[in-house]
Amino acid sequence: MQNLNRLTASSDFAEPQARMVYACVTGRIDTWFFLNGASPELDRAQRAASCLIEPERGDKVLVSHVEEGGAYILAVLSRAEPDKAELVLPGGVALQTEAGALTVRARKIDLQASEDATMQAPNVTLGGINGIVRFQRLEAAAQKMRAHFGAVHGMAQSVTSVVGRLVQRVGDSLRWIDDVDETRAGRVRVQVEDRFDINARHASMRATGQVKIDGEKIDLG
Known part of the structure; x- marks a missing residue:
């Protein structure tokens, strides 16, 4: 088995020594921060990758300085605006x-x-140009809801809703129902300002009590 020889640096090679100094940030241009209070030859430095807090004007910082090797801000020690x-x-x-x-x-x-994501706040605002929401099961509860839509397109296999009171105001309403449209109600009242037309192949009207038709002119047949 071959021997592994440890490689050591040559004694003639002098590694530059880094100096640590304190300074105050006085300004910034691009990636350079101007400093005050450090050694006279050290008037600017760049932010080191390890310094995550962005230095601001008036901050006290720790600077590592290597002659002819540049200066870097290692940490922000105190903030001008805490x-x-x-x-x-x-x-x-x-x-x-x-x-x-x-x-x-x-x-x-x-x-x-991997399990849950929860967001809680008294006020929650979501804004964007396009929005996509996908759920296998969705439950929503609100005491009051107000919504404004420019255009709504919906597709559902089955919709079931239970409402205490429903009030709708619509400019025009068009519905296409392929099979059965059934309404069950205690009382039904329809009020039309102009004309009321019913067209059907077969039509039936049944009542167990009174049937009343009133009009200025009635045409049958």
């Missing part, structure tokens, strides 16, 4: 907090849970 922060992640994703509010900025967000 209630505000932005966590920047690779890929253009950011989480921003301000006064207890959280904002997530990303090109695409995918939430996956």
Whole structure:
């Protein structure tokens, strides 16, 4: 079995030593943050990938400085605005907090849970251009609902609804029923302002009590 020799760095090679300094962020241009309070030759630095909090003006930061190797902000030590922060992640994703509010900025967000996903809030708002909702079983309950639609297209194999009171106001109503349309009610009243037409191959009207027809002119046959 061959012996494995440990490779050591040559003694003539001097590795640059990094210095840690404290500084205050005074401004920013692109990816460079301007610093104050550090050594005179250190007036700017970039944010290290490990520093997730985006430095802001007035923040106290910890800077790693290597001569002729650049300077990087390793951490934000204190915030000029304690209630505000932005966590920047690779890929253009950011989480921003301000006064207890959280904002997530990303090109695409995918939430996956192996068991349950719950969202609770006094007010919930969803907005978008296109929306798709798919469920094998859906249960919804609301004390009051108000909806505005431009156009609605629905398809269902079976619909069952139980309503205490139903009030509808429609401009025009058209229905096509292929088989049976049956109404069961205690009382039915139909009020038509202009003309009421019934066309059928066969028509029957039955009453166990009184049948009354009243009009200025009645044509039969």
